[in-house]
Amino acid sequence: MENEFAVLYETVMDRKLNPEEGSYTSYLYSKGEEKILKKVGEECTEVIIASLSQSKEDLVNELGDLFYHVMVLMAQKEVSLQEVEAELAKRSNKKHNLKAERKPVTNY
Numbered sequence: 873m874e875n876e877f878a879v880l881y882e883t884v885m886d887r888k889l890n891p892e893e894g895s896y897t898s899y900l901y902s903k904g905e906e907k908i909l910k911k912v913g914e915e916c917t918e919v920i921i922a923s924l925s926q927s928k929e930d931l932v933n934e935l936g937d938l939f940y941h942v943m944v945l946m947a948q949k950e951v952s953l954q955e956v957e958a959e960l961a962k963r964s965n966k967k968h969n970l971k972a973e974r975k976p977v978t979n980y
């Protein structure tokens with residue numbers, strides 16, 4: 873399977889550079905950052921609701937919506953996938969991140 877995250881990022885970046893009639897992504901850019909942030913917030917809430925009370929299929933669907941809107945935000949703010957990947961790679965070298973001052977978990 874192709875890397876769908878990279879494909880989606882390319883598509884939303886292309887919509888930013890070449891707005892298209894009838895494109896939802898172009899519509900979001902035309903509305904601006906506040907609208908995009910509002911959608912990210914909404915989709916986040918929908919992921920929470922799906923996780924708590926809906927099926928796995930619904931959750932996957934809502935996660936798709938969230939990732940899409942996050943990609944639109946990244947493109948809007950000129951954050952590349954590589955930048956986020958580099959941040960994750962830095963963190964992956966560090967294990968056992970639970971803070972020392974946190975109380976030990978005894979009750980599961």
Ligand SMILES: N=c1c2ncn([C@@H]3O[C@H](COP(=O)(O)OP(=O)(O)OP(=O)(O)O)[C@@H](O)[C@H]3O)c2ncn1[C@@H]1O[C@H](COP(=O)(O)O)[C@@H](O)[C@H]1O
Nearest residue numbers: 880883884887892894895896897898911914936937940941
């Ligand atoms: N992944 C997505 C994607 N996920 C969700 N959405 C749209 O996000 C919207 C979210 O639905 P809502 O009900 O929350 O919002 P709404 O009421 O339609 O719109 P608002 O008034 O709230 O802005 C829907 O219109 C979905 O179609 C997406 N739109 C586009 N993509 C990708 O972007 C590509 C380009 O799409 P266009 O920009 O439309 O050409 C597509 O091929 C897809 O790969």
